[in-house]
Amino acid sequence: MGRNRKLGLDYFPMDVDFFQDIRIRKLIKYQGGKAVTVYALLLCIIYKQGYYVRWDDELPFIISEQTGFEEAYIQEVFKCCLIVGLFSKKLYDSDKVITSKGIQERYKSICDQLRRVCQFDEFGLISSEEIGISSEEIGISSEEIGISSEEIGISSEEIGISSEKKPINSAKSTQKKRKGNNKENSINRVKEKMGSDFGSCDIPLSELQHELSADSGWEEAIRLHLYRNGIKVFDHDMFLLWLDKFVISLKAGGTISKDRKGFMEHFRNWILTEIKRGATNLFQDTNDALLKSSECNKTYHKFLSYIKKQAPYCFSNMRLPTEEEFLLLRDKYGNDMFKNALCTIEGRVDIRSKWDVLYNAVLKQFEFMKDEK
Structure with missing residues (x-):
């Protein structure tokens, strides 16, 4: 009985130009230098299993435990990784899968060096041509796989070949030249037929x-x-x-x-x-509605009213903490610490512009306040 094929890697290389990658530079700018640690740990988790991993609710906790960062911050870093293109957002949205074309290309390169069979059985982002398999390399022509010019909607007249134009008893070099010309004409006709310049009409x-x-x-x-x-x-x-x-x-x-x-x-x-x-006051109506609906809960209503009065910009331009998040903030950090954090966020454009959720911005500010002590 054969052994199971190993999928995970024991190591993966890092380019010396890693920090010159525009996506990494954006990640650092938007989420700070610590975000690289989160991204690197995600890569380790992925390569340990193969070329992808599924996102689940436990992953932020695992990364938080290993890095010491807040789970909310880790989720924001991951969201930023999707936005800047470090991971495939399409695969994440459809299947909660974390991977990218670059990850898969690096995985394939290592497998090739190890002389290990590399197969992308699912969630592959590399085409057969990029993997290195083409019809020419495996010796299969369009005739052999049963595709004719008629089936793709191109006649012999369209690709410039007629019975009168077919060379008879011509030299071998002439045949090759005509073949090349016909191939070029065929490609051009296919492009026209398929509408490669699809934006022109x-x-x-x-x-x-x-x-x-x-x-x-x-x-x-x-x-x-x-x-x-x-x-x-x-x-x-x-x-x-x-x-x-x-x-x-x-x-x-x-x-x-x-x-x-x-x-x-x-x-x-x-x-x-x-x-x-009209980029300001994006959440004005939503937060006003939340404030009104909270009237039956006096404590939560008082909390939201305080934000509206003391931090009008935050109230109008950020998603407010839910009742559950409010209780977590109050019980863990206390009212005074929250008020100090809110005051800082309201007065600092560089802080509030990075967040659309007030709860996450407050947690981030708590972290800064803790570091300053």
Whole structure:
């Protein structure tokens, strides 16, 4: 009976340009130098099991125990890793899987050095061409796998071959030359047929909206674009809302169709301008509603009222602590410590701009206050 194939690694290399990676630089800027420790530990956990790991509720506790950082901070670091592209957000959203193309490429490289069979049975982000398998390398032609020019929608006339043009008794070198030319023509025709320059023709706005509203990759690119420009709060519902507003504004201006590429570029610039125009008071209505609904709980209502009076910016622009979070803050840290932390956050733009959740910002400030002592 054969041994089970080993999946995990005993080591993995780190590039000397690790800290020059723009994603690492963003992670440090947004979450501080300690975030690299969290990211490195996640890599160790992943490579110990193979090329991916599933996120679960115990993972923040495990990392917290090993690093000494708060679980809330670890969750924020992980969220930032997804936003800047250190992990695949698409796989995380669909299957709670933590991995990336870079992780898998490094895993494959090590397996190759160890002469170990490398298979991406699930959640693979590397194509067969990148793994090193192509039809030419394994000696299979389009004829052998049963694909003809007719089946992909290209006739012999379209790729520039007719019975009159077929060379007869030509020299071997001439045949190769014609073959090369025909191959080049074929590729160009395929591109035209499949619409490789898919952004060059106008498409009705309703079709574009429907198509792009389901494009998670483009949505993530928009989210990252906004994050880079200081817009930290932007979820899927907001994406759909702004996309709808954009289409309405185009129709109001008389536009009924647009090329795909132009539509995407226009939306990218338009949404940043529009959000920044009214970027303040993002949570005003939500927090006012929460304050009103808390009237039956006098202690919690008093807590929220204090925030609204003493920290109006935080009240209007950050998600307020839930009742459960409020109890944790009160019981663990006390009222005086919370008031000091809140006062600092309210007066420090550099602190409050990093967080969209007041609870996490307060925990972070508690950590700074503890270090100062």
